[in-house]
Amino acid sequence: xxxxxxxxxxFIPVKKVAETETNITDQELGNLLEIxxxxxxxxxxxxxxxxxxxxxxxSSGVDLEKVPTEYKxxxxxxxxxxxxxxxx
Amino acid sequence: MCKNHVTxxxxxxxxxxxxxxxxxxxxxxxxxxxxxxxxxxxxxxDRLFFHSASLYEKTILGMLSKKSAKEVLQMEVxxxxxxxxxxxxxxxxxSKNNQKITSLAGKNVIKGGVASWDFYWQLFGRxxxxxxxxxxxxxxxxxxxxxxxxxDGRRMVYGDGDGTVFTSFTSDIDIIGHELTHGVMENxxxxxxxxxxxxxxxxxxxxxxxxxxxxxxxxxxKKSNWLIGEKVLIGPKYALRSLKAPGTAYVNHPELGTDPxxxxxxxxxxxxxxxxxxxxxxxxxxxxxxxxxxxAAFNMGGYSWEKAGRIWYAVLTDKKxxxxxxxxxxxxxxIVNAEKLFGLNSQEVKAVKQGWNEAKV
Numbered sequence: 086x087x088x089x090x091x092x093x094x095x096f097i098p099v100k101k102v103a104e105t106e107t108n109i110t111d112q113e114l115g116n117l118l119e120i121x122x123x124x125x126x127x128x129x130x131x132x133x134x135x136x137x138x139x140x141x142x143x144s145s146g147v148d149l150e151k152v153p154t155e156y157k158x159x160x161x162x163x164x165x166x167x168x169x170x171x172x173x
Numbered sequence: 174m175c176k177n178h179v180t181x182x183x184x185x186x187x188x189x190x191x192x193x194x195x196x197x198x199x200x201x202x203x204x205x206x207x208x209x210x211x212x213x214x215x216x217x218x219d220r221l222f223f224h225s226a227s228l229y230e231k232t233i234l235g236m237l238s239k240k241s242a243k244e245v246l247q248m249e250v251x252x253x254x255x256x257x258x259x260x261x262x263x264x265x266x267x268s269k270n271n272q273k274i275t276s277l278a279g280k281n282v283i284k285g286g287v288a289s290w291d292f293y294w295q296l297f298g299r300x301x302x303x304x305x306x307x308x309x310x311x312x313x314x315x316x317x318x319x320x321x322x323x324x325d326g327r328r329m330v331y332g333d334g335d336g337t338v339f340t341s342f343t344s345d346i347d348i349i350g351h352e353l354t355h356g357v358m359e360n361x362x363x364x365x366x367x368x369x370x371x372x373x374x375x376x377x378x379x380x381x382x383x384x385x386x387x388x389x390x391x392x393x394x395k396k397s398n399w400l401i402g403e404k405v406l407i408g409p410k411y412a413l414r415s416l417k418a419p420g421t422a423y424v425n426h427p428e429l430g431t432d433p434x435x436x437x438x439x440x441x442x443x444x445x446x447x448x449x450x451x452x453x454x455x456x457x458x459x460x461x462x463x464x465x466x467x468x469a470a471f472n473m474g475g476y477s478w479e480k481a482g483r484i485w486y487a488v489l490t491d492k493k494x495x496x497x498x499x500x501x502x503x504x505x506x507x508i509v510n511a512e513k514l515f516g517l518n519s520q521e522v523k524a525v526k527q528g529w530n531e532a533k534v
Contacts, residue, residue, distance in 0.1 A: 091449075093448045093449050093451070094448055094451065095320070095321045095323075095456075096321055096322055096323070096342070096348070096351075096402070096413060096456070097402075097413050097414070097429075097456060098451040098456045098457065099320070099429065100449075128326060129366045129367075129452065130323050130324070130325050130326070131323060131324040131325075131326075131352070131355040131366065131374070131378075132321065132322060132323040132324065132351075132352070132355070132456075133321075133323045133325070134319075134321055134323075135448035137448070137449070146448065149257075150257065165317070169338070169428050169429065171428060171429065171430045172429070172430040172431070172433060
């Protein structure tokens with residue numbers, strides 16, 4: 086399954102995207118999203134970055150600080166591969 | 174005779190005596206009495222005004238600036254060593270011990286933090302972020318190559334930049350002033366972080382950030398280039414934002430494209446109020462109030478913080494300003510505060526109106 090990590094926000098709002106193929110099943114993805122889903126009630130950090138995870142038909146705001154140990158490498162790789170999406 | 178004055182007329186004299194002296198045949202005594210009477214009148218009326226002045230009025234008139242010697246900068250700098258756990262960051266400097274440090278980012282935030290604290294204290298009598306001496310905490314080297322700086326509600330956090338497009342976000346003093354001002358904002362107007370209120374929130378941070386840099390560099394409105402983050406964005410032609418000409422900070426940048434900020438209200442961008450939409454374009458539409466401030470400050474001349482800065486600080490700390498204020502609210506508020514500070518038909522009031530008119534608000 087292809088998963089896409091999107092980063093938005095920041096001091097200047099630059100959009101960055103990274104994607105990778107994984108062996109995660111739909112069930113695992115659902116469980117993972119339950120754990121790392123960003124609480125919409127969390128106060129907005131001034132100039133903060135925000136992350137969204139997209140896989141298949143699912144898309145959710147996520148908090149990377151909540152990523153379980155077994156997925157840390159995956160998300161670390163995604164973060165390191167984030168590329169700027171040039172605004173036209 | 175009064176020990177403090179060279180003439181008895183300058184001492185406290187009962188009114189009936191002063192009236193007599195004002196009618197004296199001796200012109201010198203009569204002139205002094207008239208002068209004293211005028212001063213006494215002004216003193217009484219000033220005292221009456223200050224007695225009934227609100228805390229806000231006292232603040233904008235600089236009456237609360239005399240603080241005890243204990244009110245000194247308190248600051249700590251932590252090194253995250255490129256990790257993201259702020260709780261495990263290492264304290265590398267504090268204002269009590271003033272340790273020698275080798276980290277350039279650490280040195281930068283100390284310099285910027287001191288300049289920001291001095292700015293608020295020396296100009297407005299404001300003791301730190303909360304005006305109660307809050308300890309300023311700054312975290313450097315956050316995450317690997319993070320191209321950002323932010324205020325998380327308690328502290329300022331800076332990344333090193335990716336080294337390709339961005340360098341360390343500690344490189345520009347205006348960014349440090351910007352982040353610290355987010356803290357001031359939270360303790361004052363606390364404007365909502367969405368849509369026009371959010372763009373104003375960002376604009377206040379840019380405006381105070383640029384003033385902190387201008388003051389640090391002793392630049393007047395003509396000498397300043399009004400650019401934010403000109404070192405952070407790599408390349409001699411680029412900066413993160415321009416208050417003088419929003420939308421031109423970077424043009425045809427190979428990675429970023431062109432600065433999306435509008436300068437005028439007719440170019441306002443209606444963006445979604447979500448993270449992908451920058452909460453309604455808070456970092457985009459801030460170009461409009463930024464430009465209004467630039468025009469106002471430039472037309473007043475001199476140093477931006479001396480006149481325009483006082484007006485914008487009065488707005489920032491005005492309890493009448495609603496959290497969801499829009500551009501028109503801040504326009505009106507800034508005109509009212511300019512009138513209070515400089516007089517109804519003053520050049521400063523005209524300059525503020527010109528600023529907002531140029532921004533088409």
